Amino acid sequence: MEKGLISVDRWTSQSQAYFLTHLHSDHTQGLSPTWAKGPLFCSRLTANLFPSKFPNFNLSLLRILDPFGAWHSLSLLSPSSTLQSRITVEVMAIDAHHCPGAVMFLFRGEFGCLLFTGDFRWETASKRAKVGRTMLLDALKDDVVDILYLDNTYCNPSYIFPSRQAAAQQVVDIIVSHPEHDIIIAIDTLGKEDLLLHISRTLKIKIWVWPERLRTMHLLGFHDIFTTKTSLTRVRAVPRYSFNIETLEGLNTMRPTIGIMPSGLPWVTKSLERGSVERFHKYIYTVPYSDHSCFSEIEDFIKLVQPTSMKGIVSSSSCYVDPLYYFGCLCGANQPVQRSLHKHKRKERDERVPAVCLRTAFSSGGASAESERTRERTVMVKHSGIHVSRISALRRIQRGAKIMEDDCLN
Numbered sequence: 001m002e003k004g005l006i007s008v009d010r011w012t013s014q015s016q017a018y019f020l021t022h023l024h025s026d027h028t029q030g031l032s033p034t035w036a037k038g039p040l041f042c043s044r045l046t047a048n049l050f051p052s053k054f055p056n057f058n059l060s061l062l063r064i065l066d067p068f069g070a071w072h073s074l075s076l077l078s079p080s081s082t083l084q085s086r087i088t089v090e091v092m093a094i095d096a097h098h099c100p101g102a103v104m105f106l107f108r109g110e111f112g113c114l115l116f117t118g119d120f121r122w123e124t125a126s127k128r129a130k131v132g133r134t135m136l137l138d139a140l141k142d143d144v145v146d147i148l149y150l151d152n153t154y155c156n157p158s159y160i161f162p163s164r165q166a167a168a169q170q171v172v173d174i175i176v177s178h179p180e181h182d183i184i185i186a187i188d189t190l191g192k193e194d195l196l197l198h199i200s201r202t203l204k205i206k207i208w209v210w211p212e213r214l215r216t217m218h219l220l221g222f223h224d225i226f227t228t229k230t231s232l233t234r235v236r237a238v239p240r241y242s243f244n245i246e247t248l249e250g251l252n253t254m255r256p257t258i259g260i261m262p263s264g265l266p267w268v269t270k271s272l273e274r275g276s277v278e279r280f281h282k283y284i285y286t287v288p289y290s291d292h293s294c295f296s297e298i299e300d301f302i303k304l305v306q307p308t309s310m311k312g313i314v315s316s317s318s319c320y321v322d323p324l325y326y327f328g329c330l331c332g333a334n335q336p337v338q339r340s341l342h343k344h345k346r347k348e349r350d351e352r353v354p355a356v357c358l359r360t361a362f363s364s365g366g367a368s369a370e371s372e373r374t375r376e377r378t379v380m381v382k383h384s385g386i387h388v389s390r391i392s393a394l395r396r397i398q399r400g401a402k403i404m405e406d407d408c409l410n
């Protein structure tokens with residue numbers, strides 16, 4: 001795809017249409033209440049939440065892609081044509097099962113077919129993923145994804161964790177086993193609502209959240225479960241940046257308190273085979289509740305999509321792994337024999353290299369140089385990157401540093 005056409009989760013470049021996968025801050029950098037570069041496409045839920053994140057934003061710029069699984073057509077100017085000729089870009093939004101409003105975008109046009117997952121969780125046993133699977137297969141029955149832009153946050157075989165439902169029960173078990181304790185749970189400004197709902201329903205208690213988060217909960221339709229009154233509950237969901245060892249130690253001088261960190265990241269060493277609860281510190285438990293896909297789920301997804309090639313969307317993080325390192329063999333471009341057996345027909349297209357303007361800049365270059373760089377980078381990660389990430393996360397928690405969402409802990 002030529003530059004100047006569309007941008008996904010990228011807000012500074014000049015394009016004709018902009019696409020927002022979800023409202024986590026690492027995907028909205030560059031967006032502001034005064035941003036007005038062009039039409040912004042997103043899901044209905046993201047549009048509903050948008051004003052609370054960007055007050056005074058010109059809402060007439062928002063374009064809702066509804067329902068999931070339906071193709072929408074855009075008529076855009078061909079950036080390469082001096083004759084102002086128009087081209088059609090088709091786009092479909094599919095549930096990404098990440099946080100409220102999160103979607104993947106499937107694009108097709110004369111540039112080919114591109115799938116951008118944004119952040120996503122692909123729990124294949126869940127009903128929602130089954131719906132998404134059917135939508136994808138229907139959409140791709142006559143087409144092949146040329147490039148899959150993939151959430152590679154946990155693209156390493158070390159990342160093994162259970163379904164969110166199972167992890168939520170682990171959190172409940174910790175709370176039940178500490179009947180005299182106050183409980184604090186680290187969450188972001190959006191996401192992990194199902195975990196809190198499970199706790200509330202199972203234990204029949206309300207959950208404290210901070211005032212801004214309560215407003216978000218109300219926008220999401222949860223009116224009776226959450227409260228800002230500490231006297232009503234011993235379970236509090238707190239902002240991730242305020243969750244650290246110093247805070248827990250301070251709270252314990254007043255009342256016995258434990259902290260629970262729901263995250264995929266700490267799950268890479270001792271407990272990785274079990275995918276179970278780990279006591280991270282005497283006051284802190286980590287539970288493998290993740291809104292990103294684990295390694296086996298990423299594998300399932302790539303096997304389903306069978307892209308010709310793919311790129312990871314997370315490259316700034318210390319835990320970056322190029323998905324081609326582990327899954328290049330599943331891609332058509334690298335396995336011509338398997339490709340020839342592919343059940344989908346490949347449409348005739350021109351051979352311009354697709355390039356979509358994304359949140360993350362990808363290096364360009366010849367295929368062999370690229371694969372060499374990939375190998376070097378990935379080997380480093382394989383042997384040390386994950387461990388370093390975990391230690392640095394622990395250090396940052398110990399220092400009380402704010403851990404951002406793009407530290408890929410959520």
Ligand SMILES: [Zn+2]
Pocket residue numbers: 022024098099119
């Ligand atoms: Zn996210």
